[in-house]
Amino acid sequence: MEGGKACAPSGVFAHLEMLEMQSHEAAVKQEEMEQQEEKLARLKATVQELRLQRDDLQAKVDLQQKGQLGKEGVVLPPAQPSARAVLEWKIKSLKAMLRLFYLTGISGKLTKKGVCFCISTAYEGTYLDSYYLDLLTEPEVQIYRHSVPIFIPLEEIAKKYLQTDIRRFLSVLSDHLNAYVQRRYQADQLQKHFSDQIEGKLQRNSLCDLLVFNYNVSRKSKTFLFKVRLLYGDLCCSLPTEAVVSCASDAPASVAEMAAAHSGLFRRVALHKAFRSFGSA
Amino acid sequence: MDSSIFQVYEDEIQSLEEEIKLLAEKYEDSQQESTFFSDEEILMSISSYQTEIEGHEFPSNLKAELETLETDLSFLMKFTGIQFTNHSKKTVEKTRNRTVQKHRLSGNCHSLSFRLDFQLLEMQNKENVSVVITDLSIIMESGEDSDVSKFVERAEECGNLLTFFRSFSSYAEWYEHRRCTFRHFKAKYPEIVTLPEGLLGDHIVLRNPSAPGFELMIVWKIHMDEEGTTIPVLDLLTKVPEKGLEQKMATIERAPSRFRSMLLLLGIEAAIDNLIKVVGSEK
Incomplete structure (x- = not known):
């Protein structure tokens, strides 16, 4: 009995504690809910406000464009502008210039x-x-x-x-x-647009005054490999001073001729443009 | 409550804010582009702005900013020889990462004037802005120089505005230099030097008043190749009366080639000066 007596109050306390906790949790939850609702309401209001602002601006821009369409050339500012506005206009146009x-x-x-x-x-x-x-x-x-x-x-x-x-x-x-x-740009363009024709890696130095690469040329359903070495002797020039294009020694004469023609082209035409012309030829 | 619902609103807010920013820029650009104030109006505004702010504590930042910009601009114009006299632009397209503007720009480079129309496309990539020129049209004053027209045509085709500016300023510099040189010699030797086409022509004629009929013509062309490289090319033409100068024929026939070597050795001014002295001493 004694134990029961002692137990009962503690059971009650525990129960009370639990109830208290539950009510506290509910309150917290309630508060959270309220906060979230508030937040949602705030977000909704912001969206509403921004939409209005956007529509206003859109209308202004539309009106502006209509006004410009109506009158060719200069549209006068609506009212006498303030000195500050004139200065700001001048600053902007100087910056643009x-x-x-x-x-x-x-x-x-x-x-x-x-x-x-x-x-x-x-x-x-x-x-x-x-x-x-x-x-x-x-x-x-x-x-x-x-x-x-x-x-x-x-x-x-x-x-x-x-x-x-x-x-x-x-x-x-x-x-x-x-x-x-410009030399770098040409090499980049070549890699970007003609990588399917390039065999292996295109090698270049940092100044891009030496380019070495191999590319495939098909002729009469056979593929030949051309080896290229481009040297840009004039550092103020974006075209090579030396363009060596070679093919296998057992290639037919017409292919060797083609290699020579390509070499001439590389000295006259930008690299990616030369490749573009092969594609169309 | 599901947190994704917040996300929906937050996303919309962000996209609206971006849209508003873009529209505001569009509005301001257009306002700027469609307005014009004369220098007079600007000067007036500067003085009234000054009285306006005198009562306040803050410094006249706007005026200082304006002055800095004007100094920078006049320095650049003087340094490059390129003066922009008129500029108008119109934004035809504007999105978050793409802007297209039509520009009309006129001005002069040294004494030669130009007018350009072009479209400028700006694209914002991850890190940098790329700028591409298209629809370039160039009107320039260069007489009827076919070299120059060929170069201009090529520049227009490729939208090569940077090369145009660089070559045109070098051409204009030579043009200016030729004009000054001709003027200098006309002033120094008024009896001998004549300018049949004036200071802007490409040749001068040398005559000795005591040897009528005998004439030397210095032709000074400014060549421009397709790449836009400019070089001066000078030549000497001779005109000799039919009789009386037989014994000097050999000398006169050799004159053009000797003039060319003199140019290489002494430079343009000294070569011309020497030649004029020779003509002047003929009796």
Whole structure:
């Protein structure tokens, strides 16, 4: 009995405890539910708000375009613009004009101690890498920092022109950089579009002035392997000065002639364009 | 509650925010592109902006920014010789990673003017932005130089805007140099030097007033190959009266080739100067 007496209260306590815990859990759950509902409501409201904002903007843009269609050329601003708005317009248009210099190949901005030039490069209409040159102008012109690759003979070019003619210096450097980027671009294009004709790996050095690869040529349902070695002796040029194309010594004369013709083509036409012309021939 | 329901809303919020950002940019671009203020209006705004902000504590950042940009621009124009006088653009397509703009750009390079129309496609890749020029059309002032027209035609075909700018500025530099050289000699030897086509022509004529009928013509062309490399090419043409100079015929016949070697040895200015002195001393 004694044990039972002692047990009963503890059983009650345990029961009470459990009830308490349950109610606490329920409360927590309830709270969580409420929080989640709140969060959902908030999200819904945000979506609603953003949709409205989007529709407003869309309507504005549509109206703007309609207005421009109606009147050719200049559309006057609706009201007298504030001085601030005019200045902001001018700043934007100056920035746009400065950005255009990127297209000319040389852009830059004045720094506290000199000029930071940017040399842009392109292959035909496709703009490729840009390189930076931070020049100090006092007491004499010197290169403070730059992003020109190590294999471009920057020091040599600088020694020749930097002190006497900065324009010439940049122009020669730009010739080197453009030619390098163009050689690299041609090799990339070849790998990208004609890998099915290339046998094995295309080998090139970092300056891309030496390319070695093999490619297959089919003639009268037979396939011949041509070995190519392209040497770009003029570092300011994107076409090779030397193009050796060879085939197996037992290949028929017509195939050897073809190899010679390809060699001539590689010296005159960009690599990927030469391959494109094989495809169409 | 299923957490995926939150995801749905969160995704929509994100896509809406992107859409709004894009639309706002579109609106601003278009606003910018369709507006124009003259220099006068801008100057007026600068001064009224200044009075406007005088009462406030913050510095006139906008004005300082404007000045920096203007200094940068005038430095670049002076340095490259390329002046942009007019620029308009219109954004024809804009998505998150692709923008297409039509540009019209006119200006001059040294003393030669140009007008360009082109389409600029910008694509945002993972890390970098790629820029491609298409639909390039070039109108430029170069007389009727067939070399130049051939080069321009090729540049237009390939959208080769960078090469166009580089070659055109080198051409324009030579053009300017030729003009200055002709002007210099006309001023230095007014009796001997005549400019039949003026300073912008490609030749000068040398005459000795005391030897009528005897004429030397220096023709200075600026050649441009298909790649856009420019080189000056100078030649000497002679005109001799029928009688009286027989004993000098040999000398005169040799003059063009001697002039060419002089060019190589002394450079353009000194070679011409020497030649003029020789003509002037003829009696």
